[in-house]
Amino acid sequence: MEYNFRDIESRWQQRWRDDKTYRVRIDPDKPKYYVLDMFPYPSGAGLHVGHPLGYIASDIYARYKRQKGFNVLHPMGYDAYGLPAEQYAIQTGQHPAVTTDENIRRYRQQLDKIGFSFDWDREIRTSDADYYKWTQWAFIRMFDSYYCNTTQQARPIGELIECFERQGNIGLDIAHTEEIEFDAEEWKLWDERRRSEVLMNYRIAYLAETAVNWCEKLGTVLANDEVQDGVSIRGGYPVVQKMMKQWSLRVSAYAQRLLDGLDSLDWSQSIKETQRNWIGRSEGAEMVFYTEGEDPVAINIFTTRADTVYGVTFMVLAPESEYVSLVTTADQKDEVDKYLEQTRKRTERERIADRRVSGVFSGSYAVNPVSHCRIPIYISDYVLAGYGTGAIMAVPAHDSRDYAFARHFSLPIVPLVEGADVSEESFDAKEGTVINSPAGTPAEGQLVLNGLSVSEAIEAAKKYIVASGLGKVKVNYRLRDAIFSRQRYWGEPFPIYYKDGVPCTVDEKDLPVVLPEIDKFLPTDTGEPPLGRAADWTYRGYPLELSTMPGFAGSSAYYLRYEDPQNSDALVSTEANGYWRNVDLYLGGSEHATGHLIYCRFWTKFLFDYGYIKDDEPFAKLINQGMIQGRSNFVYRIKNTNTFVSYSKKESYDTTEIHVDVNLVENDILDTDRFRRWQPEFADAEFIVDADGKYRCGWAVEKMSKSMYNVVNPDDIVERYGADTLRLYEMFLGPVEQSKPWDTKGIDGVHRFLKRLWALVYDAQGNLLLDDRQPTEEELKTLHKTIKKITYDIENFSFNTSVSAFMICVNELSTAKCSKKAIIEPLAVILAPFAPHIAEEIYSLCGNSTTVCDAAFPECDERHLVEATVKYPVSFNGKVRFTLDLPADMSVEEVEKSALAHDETQKWLQGKAVRKVIVVPRKIVNIVM
């Protein structure tokens, strides 16, 4: 009987739905296991064949764990808020909720066809009010918190207020935005507005002035990639760098914990490294330089190279630095203003793209506090306001950026490392022996560094700076606070209202603050965000916040909500979280390394600090599935004609390479009739073909995208080959973590495998072949070596090699014509995670009435794998010359004796003496001559 995958798959999918096979409940008698996929943003294009790759891998693991006796939580949902639906709404007036709903329906249809073991009763959508209520709730908790650096945790803001009433902020070590100092008396004198402002300096969710790309004409903030050459890409309106009040999350407070936490995570080395770089911890010193003159300005700088203080030949301030106005002299003011105006117009992106040296002299000089040299102060945009103190001491000999600047402005360059040649470029490496620090003795209070290694010198210099009161040792992080406001409609509203301009939180009992309906999805005429159009956007008579939250808001705690999705009293109950805990296995793309995966860890640590959840890391193990690339096909049109020449002959003509839809091509051979029908311009195309009459296309691996005509849709594959074939083939392509091109042509191999398996169950006439006969030792060996391999492979996420192992197994059973239930049934059980439909069918044909999902995954019985003999390769000086069958339990000495006694040995020795014989038991013999 033919392998009718359509019938088998639709029948079992129905059965799973009817029986709620994939529903999970808390079961204290079973160990839990939580497998999660990064939930998708439901785009209008639907799923292409690359999307399910990770879902299939995680599904295999989830099903395997279930068969191993775990209670497996394996949910799915949608990251439903997002820009594309809103852009579409602006263009068409179609409400984003409608678009999103449609897209979700399509996603679900596509997912359902692939046979995943998701518990859909737990589905969540970030745009559901029942869900985003808890996003808003978390925001309120963050607003009501500060971060205590001493205990390294979030604490209620109320404690801080009490503290301020007692002692002000003196002596407190709290994460903050600005350095300010006040005592209890001052605090008590301030009015509510001022106190609110001061508290904002400490809240974990806070409102602050932040630099953004502002487009006046469009009335909105733009992302860096929406701006080019100082104008908006859409419309070409001018964009300026502007300080704007934005909500932010104090992620930076958690920098050290986010860094330390990485050590305990089973994530790939590369993604941990990316996060470490992103967090960017650097240890250095902050030091004060004073300007010359009667009223000296104290300029605080940050450096990781305190050892180079004798090589400082100038200073540089960021254009946005508050020191700028303090040090600019009257005669330089015009120059400086011109420069500031120039840089203000440039976006950060442009500053990065355009590395031309630019800058301006402030007119002032400072004094190096260690060497007491007089050095000029410049202003340049190569120094960033947002990092360190926004001011640097420049050491051109040992910093390439300072070097370029010094060269441009002809400033002196003083090398401090022995042998460093700085005539062409700076010597940035932290190695070598220090020279050129002045003579003197430490006893005279002099910093002496000569003769030390650079790393010793850094330590010595830091010690000196602290001891002599010139500055302090400081750790800086590159990680910045996350800007949390968007002037957009399709996102979570903030649970914030403004009472006489003072931001206050909505009462928790009044959550959720539901996204209001508006007439147009555009900013208001007065330039306010779209929510400004809502009819009654107030709370207790006060105006509500008009921004909405960004994309990462809804994805930062979603994994917790799956544990208890219907709970209306809490994000997740203590009971549910106590059982399900954090995610054991998380699958998703590595592109989220510095976004979602940082924010989610931050959010988790925050909730953990308050004891809402039991783990301070969200994802214990992370696997990044590779990207599935497209494999594009090309045809070659002879220029100025409508004649196309086959790939092999294209060199003889002057041709243009044109993308052709891969669905018109099979094994690189073009279906010329369908090609003519594909687009009107090709209707009368002529072809110069190969000798066999076929038109062969060229090909290339590119990103899978519509414009390259290389998108392959999973529905089409399922329709043609079935879901089990799709699942197996996606795994068979290669290692999950690796990126690889999709080429449908290889799919026949795995489809044939399933047909061969099916042929063991039914013969061509439709007779059931399964029987109850005793299996032979050979058959048992085939089965058990497969069990062993599959178990090992699943646990190591090596699914491509599992598929090969299944093929080998079925090939062997086919040769043996084995249709014995004693073999086929356990084979169906271990195949179930990969190809659940056919596995269910075969398992049921073996006489079972329960689902194969609950069939225990069989253990390998090593007794069946014992070999009586071993085929020893015998090599001479490492080159294998012949093989020798010997008893497996033969001693090393006897193996050696047998090898030396063999006829062939004499031939290969060619009269040379045997110097040594290496015998690796059960592996190899190597004779050294």
Added chain:
RNA sequence: GCCCGGGUGGUGGAAUGGUAGACACGAAGGACUUAAAAUCCUUUGGCUUCACGGCUGUGCGGGUUCAAGUCCCGCUCCGGGUACCA
């Protein structure tokens, strides 16, 4: 620039330091068939030989080892991430 990955047949890819190319695709030849599809069998890294066989071969150059695709050093090319972070 820096940080990660990675270079193995025509293609996707296998290989705890122990017979490189498993398993597939494709290709070539054959069987079955009126024919096609489907299925099955054989061959398939390169060079060489009538053949047995031999030589060579995992990006390049060195090294360690009885033995290297695998470990070490230096280079090179490709892919990804990140970037005036002082």
